[in-house]
Amino acid sequence: MSAAEWKKKCExxxxxxxxxxxxxxxxxxxYGAKPLGRNLLKNTxxxxxxxxxxxxxxxxxxxxxxxxxxxxxxxxxxxxxxSTEVLPYDTSSIPPGVVICGLPxxxxxxxxxxxxxxxxxxxxxxxxxxxxxxVIQDWYEESQLDDSIYQLHVKLLGADKSTVIAEHTANPTxxxxxxxxxxxxxxxxxxxxxxxxxxxxxVHRLKNMFLNDFFSTVFTDSTVIVKPTKxx
Numbered sequence: 001m002s003a004a005e006w007k008k009k010c011e012x013x014x015x016x017x018x019x020x021x022x023x024x025x026x027x028x029x030x031y032g033a034k035p036l037g038r039n040l041l042k043n044t045x046x047x048x049x050x051x052x053x054x055x056x057x058x059x060x061x062x063x064x065x066x067x068x069x070x071x072x073x074x075x076x077x078x079x080x081x082x083s084t085e086v087l088p089y090d091t092s093s094i095p096p097g098v099v100i101c102g103l104p105x106x107x108x109x110x111x112x113x114x115x116x117x118x119x120x121x122x123x124x125x126x127x128x129x130x131x132x133x134x135v136i137q138d139w140y141e142e143s144q145l146d147d148s149i150y151q152l153h154v155k156l157l158g159a160d161k162s163t164v165i166a167e168h169t170a171n172p173t174x175x176x177x178x179x180x181x182x183x184x185x186x187x188x189x190x191x192x193x194x195x196x197x198x199x200x201x202x203v204h205r206l207k208n209m210f211l212n213d214f215f216s217t218v219f220t221d222s223t224v225i226v227k228p229t230k231x232x
Contacts, residue, residue, distance in 0.1 A: 020125035033121025042079035
């Protein structure tokens, strides 16, 4: 196929009529990269779970395992930059003089990925002029470990990887008055964000707890998709 035919193939398949499509681009490579309509995050389900499958109920051991506190969940986190923040014990609700045999110790487990939009096959003119929608989605477990168990912070960054052009934060509060153990969705669509976006920084934190055993909050199907839809 000729360069013009590859360009036409991209335009037709992704419905890019009206979008800037410079002749100088290697449209065969762009088509092969398929940067539009696919998830640009890597290893989106480190726990081996899917939002389309019900969560297994947590199993409590008959005998507490004990041992030193543990703060990182099981899973293959390759492709993610991870860190753990162990929180101090909360003794605010304990009356003076009351002896406590054990307190839960909470921790935040943070996971981050940075998506290089141009490396994924997108081009300057599309990002700057057309500004396609950037769709964020994530699913986390209703672990009911605490009132706050999940946080999301997504930034659209400039070429220097530090200039923030747009951002979105989610910090939901859990309703623990009634037991529920399902997947919960968090989503956001970036549109009309302005020129200069070259990277997407995706960071989420999930809360875990240790009390004689380890109890985690898991996630699945994290998503960053650039859609061939012009920002309004």
